[in-house]
Amino acid sequence: MRVIKVSEAPSIPLLYHTHHSLEADDLPFWLAWARQQGGPILELGCGTGRVLLPLAEAGHTVFGLDRDAAMLDFLRRQVTDETRDRVVLVRGDLRSYCLASRFPLVLMPCNTYSTLALTERRSALTRARLHLAPQGVFIVSMPNPGLLTELPGDGEPENETSFQHPHTVNPVQVSSQWEQVDEGIQCSWHYDHLLPDGRVERLTLSTIHYPQALNEILREFKEVGLDVIGTFGDFERGSYDIDSPSLIIVAQG
Numbered sequence: 700m701r702v703i704k705v706s707e708a709p710s711i712p713l714l715y716h717t718h719h720s721l722e723a724d725d726l727p728f729w730l731a732w733a734r735q736q737g738g739p740i741l742e743l744g745c746g747t748g749r750v751l752l753p754l755a756e757a758g759h760t761v762f763g764l765d766r767d768a769a770m771l772d773f774l775r776r777q778v779t780d781e782t783r784d785r786v787v788l789v790r791g792d793l794r795s796y797c798l799a800s801r802f803p804l805v806l807m808p809c810n811t812y813s814t815l816a817l818t819e820r821r822s823a824l825t826r827a828r829l830h831l832a833p834q835g836v837f838i839v840s841m842p843n844p845g846l847l848t849e850l851p852g853d854g855e856p857e858n859e860t861s862f863q864h865p866h867t868v869n870p871v872q873v874s875s876q877w878e879q880v881d882e883g884i885q886c887s888w889h890y891d892h893l894l895p896d897g898r899v900e901r902l903t904l905s906t907i908h909y910p911q912a913l914n915e916i917l918r919e920f921k922e923v924g925l926d927v928i929g930t931f932g933d934f935e936r937g938s939y940d941i942d943s944p945s946l947i948i949v950a951q952g
């Protein structure tokens with residue numbers, strides 16, 4: 700098998716979106732909070748719109764903030780005529796943005812919080828609090844930090860799933876690999892695009908996670924004036940414990 704490394708950026712949002720759109724377990728949770736809180740909603744780190752688009756399709760006005768221009772361009776192309784006037788996309792950094800609106804609901808779904816270095820979290824939390832409307836709710840979800848810290852130090856790649864490449868319809872095999880690095884735990888997603896002539900185009904996306912104990916996270920929320928009103932361990936609102944798949948924190952300003 701000859702592996703070719705793919706470096707062109709336009710492939711990243713497409714493969715990211717196709718892969719992560721397979722994961723929709725959290726969507727009913729976000730939609731329920733959106734119904735309860737009403738809009739406008741602010742999604743921090745909206746990426747390619749896996750969460751933002753269903754919220755807009757459900758009739759909510761959604762602001763999406765992301766620093767990655769390629770992800771936002773991809774998302775902009777997914778917005779339909781029907782939802783266009785309910786979607787506001789902003790390129791910015793979730794540690795330093797300043798929007799004129801205040802929001803009944805601010806979300807940070809998926810893994811984004813976990814990938815902020817500990818020193819960046821305070822700025823992100825402070826910004827989120829400042830953008831909450833009165834009685835507004837800020838919700839962040841992340842992989843269970845307790846489980847992350849127990850991962851084997853130098854994991855081999857593990858096959859996760861596969862999907863059809865949306866352009867070529869060839870299979871794309873997805874594997875993930877976790878490695879301890881000095882600063883935290885590096886997660887790499889390998890996307891192996893299997894070409895009919897036997898070659899494999901590999902694109903790898905890596906991010907570092909900074910797991911932190913729940914009591915430390917709660918302390919940081921408190922320090923910036925966010926009052927935690929709930930914690931969950933999954934998107935069915937089960938309680939959080941050491942084996943929960945996720946850690947979800949619900950806070951008010």
Ligand SMILES: C[S@@+](CC[C@H](N)C(=O)[O-])C[C@H]1O[C@@H](n2cnc3c(N)ncnc32)[C@H](O)[C@@H]1O
Pocket residue numbers: 719743744745746747748749750764765766767770791792793794807808809810811
């Ligand atoms: C794991 S993706 C999540 C995408 C989307 N929320 C979802 O649930 O599928 C993380 C996104 O956060 C964005 N991001 C990470 N750090 C950021 C920062 N400091 N400011 C703005 N966006 C950031 C990345 O560009 C990426 O699009």
